[in-house]
Amino acid sequence: MISNSTADHTGWVDEPDRRGTWAILSTCILTITLCCWSSVYPNIPPRSAGILKKEMGKINLFLVGLLGPEFLLVISLGQWSAARASVKRFHEAGYENWTMTHAFFAGMGGFLFASPGSEMFPIDAEQLFRLINDGFIVYPDLDVEEIQDKSKTEGMARMIAVLQAVWFLINCIIRVAQHLTLTTLELTTLSFILIFFATSFCWKNKPKDISRAIILTTNTPITTIRSKYHPYPDQRWYQTPLDFLSRDEWVCGRLWRYYTQILHYLHIPIFARPNTKPYDHFPSDIFLRLDRQAEGIFTLFELLFACIFILAWNFEFPTPTERLIWRISAVYQIVFGLAGGLSIWYAHTVILPKQLEKIELFEYPPKRQLSRLAWKLRNIHPDRDPHLTLPLRILLPNILFCVAYCLSRAYILVEDLIGLRRLPEDAFQVVSWSKYIPHW
16 A cells, blocks of 8 residues: 555556556546445435425435545434434333334334324424323334335445445455555545445434325324423424423534534525424434444444545655645544544533533523623524524534534545546556456
């Protein structure tokens, strides 16, 4: 992987005598696209959604996977954690046929709740359990096969993505074994493959591309149900009338909502939230809190993901400056993963509980100008949902961390492309067997 410093360098190279620049570029882009597109499992769209809106959940997750693959892994791990907790709780209550598939189906908005006094709204697995346990609805005796019948598995596309990823991985291993140069673009592609397999594991039981939810009906008014669970049933709600039963906004989720709200103000129509009240579906890009096991899995894969870029430490770059910036960016990927994870844990367990007790005292903006500005910055959402409030002690350092991450990530992606203008000669040499192995 470390090129000889005395090797000749070449610009754009044509085929067919050896692998050309276009072959390197197109193979990597195809592999990344297949991995990202096959990795995403969107939630169920609104019943009234058109074709484009139905695809927005998948497009949003695809963009997350393309721009920050490790964030897609956090989303999938959060859903995996919630599904595991749901299965455990249902089994303890005697519902042994409740599986991970059922839990994922509920978490993706597979059940719509219809109650007098409210429009239909989705309920997650925790809310469903509470409603069943207290007799408001009957347990939905739904077989896994019935859920899978609603799912569009896209088996052929997924198989192509897996085969392409495996072929690409083997090809890179053989190139290293034969002391042939790998490009930084190929290393980046390997990082996408790593996350592809990790997210695929997390979502292996999640139904894919289901377009219609199941309606669960009760004759009990929603006000009566809220009175059963909420000490102040007339208190304002922000997503659905029953969201307080399970809503636990993780710091990552609060930060993500903060940044996507900024995009909304900039009229960038991605990662939008439902404009209906109550919500008519669960957005696909929700960051749920990770359990201990999921935290361990994420830490492992985040470090592996970041360390892939370190492998290019002694690669030959077109200029020394480009190599230096690459090294800085690669190191920061590791720093972001480690320091970011620790800061999120500290913020959620230490800072957030203490700060929110003080912040929630200020329901109305303070009179002092500086305090008023801080009050506005903590929560930029139009309805000032208190569940999304962020103390400035968390927000401001995180903004700096994320800006630096975006810059380092952008540089890596740009260098992957511009670095193709000057590569060692052996970067274009084909491994001895690859031309005889079927691939795409």
